[in-house]
Structure formats: structure tokens, C-alpha cells
Amino acid sequence: MTEDASPxxxxxxxxxxxxxxxxxxxxxxxxxxxxxxxxxxxxxVQFQLLARLGDTAxxxxxxxxxxxxxxxxxxxxxxxxxxxxxxxxxxxxxxxEDDRGVTVTITEAGRDVLASVFPGHIDVxxxxxxxxxxxxxxxSLARVLTVVRDHMRSIPPRSxxxxxxxxxxxxxxxxxx
Amino acid sequence: MTEDASPxxxxxxxxxxxxxxxxxxxxxxxxxxxxxxxxxxxxxVQFQLLARLGDTAxxxxxxxxxxxxxxxxxxxxxxxxxxxxxxxxxxxxxxxEDDRGVTVTITEAGRDVLASVFPGHIDVxxxxxxxxxxxxxxxSLARVLTVVRDHMRSIPPRSxxxxxxxxxxxxxxxxxx
DNA sequence: TCAGCATGCTTCGAATTCGAAGCACTTCGA
DNA sequence: TCGAAGTGCTTCGAATTCGAAGCATGCTGA
Numbered sequence: 001m002t003e004d005a006s007p008x009x010x011x012x013x014x015x016x017x018x019x020x021x022x023x024x025x026x027x028x029x030x031x032x033x034x035x036x037x038x039x040x041x042x043x044x045v046q047f048q049l050l051a052r053l054g055d056t057a058x059x060x061x062x063x064x065x066x067x068x069x070x071x072x073x074x075x076x077x078x079x080x081x082x083x084x085x086x087x088x089x090x091x092x093x094x095x096x097e098d099d100r101g102v103t104v105t106i107t108e109a110g111r112d113v114l115a116s117v118f119p120g121h122i123d124v125x126x127x128x129x130x131x132x133x134x135x136x137x138x139x140s141l142a143r144v145l146t147v148v149r150d151h152m153r154s155i156p157p158r159s160x161x162x163x164x165x166x167x168x169x170x171x172x173x174x175x176x177x
Numbered sequence: 178m179t180e181d182a183s184p185x186x187x188x189x190x191x192x193x194x195x196x197x198x199x200x201x202x203x204x205x206x207x208x209x210x211x212x213x214x215x216x217x218x219x220x221x222v223q224f225q226l227l228a229r230l231g232d233t234a235x236x237x238x239x240x241x242x243x244x245x246x247x248x249x250x251x252x253x254x255x256x257x258x259x260x261x262x263x264x265x266x267x268x269x270x271x272x273x274e275d276d277r278g279v280t281v282t283i284t285e286a287g288r289d290v291l292a293s294v295f296p297g298h299i300d301v302x303x304x305x306x307x308x309x310x311x312x313x314x315x316x317s318l319a320r321v322l323t324v325v326r327d328h329m330r331s332i333p334p335r336s337x338x339x340x341x342x343x344x345x346x347x348x349x350x351x352x353x354x
Numbered sequence: 355t356c357a358g359c360a361t362g363c364t365t366c367g368a369a370t371t372c373g374a375a376g377c378a379c380t381t382c383g384a
Numbered sequence: 385t386c387g388a389a390g391t392g393c394t395t396c397g398a399a400t401t402c403g404a405a406g407c408a409t410g411c412t413g414a
Contacts, residue, residue, distance in 0.1 A: 010299060013319045014307055020322035022225075025202035026248040027329045043400085063363060071203040073402050078364055080400090100362045100409045122187060130191055132328040137321045142190045144314045145197035151309040152204045220370085240393060250372050255394055257370090277379045277392045 028129055035124045040117035045070060045080055047121070050089060050114045053106035060105035062095060089113055205306055212301045217294035222247060222257055224298070227266060227291045230283035237282035239272060266290055 010018070029044060036042045042050070048070045053059050061069075067077040081104055084090045089110035095101025106114075130138065187195070206221060213219045219227070225247045230236050238246075244254040258281055261267045266287035272278025283291075307315065 010302070010307075013312075013316050014302075016319035016323060017315050018302055018306065020319060020326045021198075021202055022206070023248070023326050024322050024329065025198055027326070029199070030248055031329075045400095064361090071200070071207055074363065075365080075403075076401055082364095095362090098362075098410075102363065125187070125191075125195060128329055128332065129195065129325060130187075132324050133321065135190075137324070138194050139190050140317050141321050142193035142197060144310065144318050145201050146193060147309050147314070148201050148306060149197045149204070152201065152208075152305055155305065222370095241391090251393065252373075252395080253371055259394095272392090275380075275392075279393065 024129075028125075031128055032121065032124055035120050036117060039120045040113050042113065042117060043080075045072060045076075046084055046089075047114075047117065049080065049084065049104075050106060050110055053090065053104065054111060054114050058105070059111075060093075060103050063102045063104060066104060084110070201306075205302075208305055209298065209301055212297050213294060216297045217290050219290065219294060220257075222249060222253075223261055223266075224291075224294065226257065226261065226281075227283060227287055230267065230281065231288060231291050235282070236288075237270075237280050240279045240281060243281060261287070 033044050036044060036047050040047075049066060052066060052069055053061060063074070063077060063081070066072075066081075067074050070077075072080075081090065081092065085092055087109075089107055091105050091107055093103045093105060095103045133141070210221050213221060213224050217224075226243060229243060229246055230238060240251070240254060240258070243249075243258075244251050247254075249257075258267065258269065262269055264286075266284055268282050268284055270280045270282060272280045310318070
């Protein structure tokens with residue numbers, strides 16, 4: 001509270017872009033989630049993880065890379081990786097350079113599941129997402145969203161979360177109104 | 178298995194649009210979530226709910242409308258509305274036309290919280306999302322995403338989920354009917 | 355060299371989330 | 385008019401999710 005004066009509000013196009021973005025991604029995700037669920041018994045995160053691994057040359061990646069890639073908490077990733085490992089879709093191994101690290105690798109079974117789920121996934125994308133768009137719309141969307149993505153990725157999480165021991169949340173400079 | 182032949186894969190622009198969309202919305206959501214958390218102790222859904230209510234003429238809406246609006250499960254909404262009610266930010270009331278219905282209304286306190294959180298919310302949007310985009314990019318984004326949104330909203334959830342009893346009638350093929 | 359902090363991952367506990375089932379009321383059809 | 389089916393919301397149980405704390409290993413500076 002007691003921030004500076006109210007900032008200039010957003011104009012209709014800016015708000016429209018924001019709301020539509022959130023709404024579209026929510027709806028898309030929701031539908032895709034169902035498809036993945038009954039096509040291969042995968043959650044969306046699990047699918048994303050497999051897809052990422054499948055896209056790398058050697059089919060493996062570090063835990064942290066994966067977590068950052070799919071925007072997921074570390075602990076959440078540990079949990080999901082545990083499930084995928086139990087299902088035999090990936091394998092955990094030690095990391096070459098760093099003894100603390102864990103390397104996750106997609107298995108053949110994992111690739112199979114991925115392959116069996118992909119067609120349906122693409123169908124959903126086409127029907128729900130791509131269908132009403134013209135070629136140029138898609139190009140434009142890809143271009144603009146990529147710019148935003150790169151921008152977001154380049155911005156360090158405000159306050160590079162030092163692992164603080166305990167309290168001391170005190171905002172600096174107090175609230176000198 | 179034994180599906181039909183693999184469908185034509187997506188081209189780079191289509192994939193790019195899709196991946197960037199998911200990534201951007203995830204990152205944005207993640208950051209916004211933090212901002213809302215320490216600015217007003219709201220989760221993203223709670224913020225969305227308050228925002229929606231605040232946008233209607235009389236500040237109220239039905240449970241189902243809200244759930245559909247923010248793409249959330251009914252039970253989840255009941256839970257969140259419970260929290261918001263307990264916090265005094267909204268009020269539950271009977272629905273005028275339908276005795277089964279519940280009407281949710283934002284309170285003054287709710288509007289206050291919304292107002293206190295909004296500036297920071299907008300700041301985040303600007304810095305993270307709008308900053309790298311030109312006016313025309315934003316217009317284009319808004320236009321295209323709105324088209325997609327409308328398209329998605331117009332498509333009925335494939336198979337209008339009938340509420341199946343517990344293994345009752347329903348017998349589709351199989352036992353002698 | 356080594357103490358001390360940083361980093362990578364997991365464990366833990368608490369909160370959220372969802373679908374299925376349940377309850378109350380409404381609507382439809384005989 | 386009455387009963388069955390449909391709708392709106394809540395309850396319930398199970399699964400997921402996250403941050404904080406813990407552990408083990410890497411790194412840096414005196």
C-alpha cells in the first residue's frame with residue numbers, strides 16, 4: 001500500500017491481449033490435459049518433460065534445466081520425475097560434471113508413450129487453437145510471443161532469491177511516505 | 178494403438194506459436210502470482226475472481242459463471258469462494274431466479290484489496306509482458322488471441338459430459354440390451 | 355588447505371486442486 | 385400431478401503442488 005500515485009491504466013488493446021492470453025492458455029491447457037490423460041495417462045507436466053527430453057540430442061537433461069524449462073518448482077519436479085521413473089518412462093542417473101547433479105534420460109518406453117500421444121495432441125492443437133487462424137496470424141503470433149518469451153527469460157527473477165536463513169523480510173527504506 | 182497414419186506434423190511457426198504461448202503464460206502467471214501474494218495475499222484465481230466481480234455492473238455473478246469464466250473446477254471454486262468469503266472480500270447470497278443457485282458479490286473490502294493490488298499487477302504486466310512490444314504487436318496479439326478465444330469458447334467440451342450414475346443404465350454395447 | 359557459503363536435489367508439511375458422489379431444487383414428460 | 389432426469393452447488397477423498405528445511409557436494413577466499 002501507500003505506493004505512489006496510481007499508474008496510468010492499460011488501454012483496451014493491452015488489457016485485451018493480456019486477458020485473451022490467459023484465457024486462451026487456460027482453455028487450451030485444460031483440453032490438452034484431458035486428451036493426454038486418456039490417451040496416455042500423462043499429466044501436462046509429464047508430457048512437457050518427456051517432450052523436452054525427447055527433443056535433446058541424447059535424450060537427457062539435468063533436473064534444474066527441466067524445472068526451469070517447464071516453469072515448475074524443484075520439489076514438484078522431483079515428485080513428477082519420481083512418478084515417471086516408476087512408470088519406466090525415464091531414468092535417473094548421476095551427472096557427469098557435478099556429483100550433486102542428477103541427469104534424467106528418456107527411455108524407449110518413454111519415447112513410445114510420447115509417440116503414441118503426439119498425434120492426438122496435435123489434433124487438439126489444430127482443432128482448438130490453429131483452426132481459426134490464417135497462416136499470417138500464426139506467423140505473427142509466433143513472432144510476437146517469441147519476443148516476449150525471450151524478454152521474460154532474460155529478466156532475472158526480481159531479487160535473485162538468495163536462500164535466506166530466516167526472517168528479516170523487512171522492506172528496506174521503510175515506508176517513508 | 179493401431180491409430181490411423183500419423184497426421185501431418187506441425188510446421189515451425191505453428192509449433193513456435195504453441196510453445197511460446199505456453200511458456201509465456203506460465204512465466205507470466207508465475208511472476209504475477211508472486212506479486213499478488215505479497216501485495217495482497219491473493220492467489221491468482223482469487224484475483225481473477227475479484228477482478229471479474231469488480232467488472233460487472235452489480236458486482237455479482239453466479240458460481241457457475243465464475244467457474245467457467247476463470248476455467249476452474251466447480252469444487253475448486255467452492256473452495257476458493259469459501260476462502261474469499263472468510264476473508265470478507267466477497268459475500269454469498271441466494272440467487273434470485275433459481276433457488277439452487279448462489280450469487281457471489283464483491284464487498285467493499287474486496288474492492289479495496291483489488292484496488293491496492295492492481296497498480297503492482299499492472300507494473301508486472303508492463304515490465305514483463307508489454308515492455309518489449311510495439312503498439313502494433315500488442316494490437317495484433319490482442320486481435321489474434323481474441324479470435325482464438327472466441328473459437329475455443331464456441332466449441333462445446335467434446336462430449337457434453339453427462340453425469341453418469343454409478344454403473345447404472347448407460348450400458349453402451351455389451352450386455353444384452 | 356580449509357572454513358564457510360553456494361548449489362543441486364530431496365524430504366516434509368500444509369495448502370490447493372480435481373472428479374465423483376451427494377443433496378436440494380427445477381424441469382420435462384406421461 | 386407426479387416421478388424421473390437435469391442442474392447448481394457442496395462435500396469428500398486422493399493426488400498434486402509449493403516453499404522451507406535438510407543433506408551432500410562444489411566453490412571461494414584468507
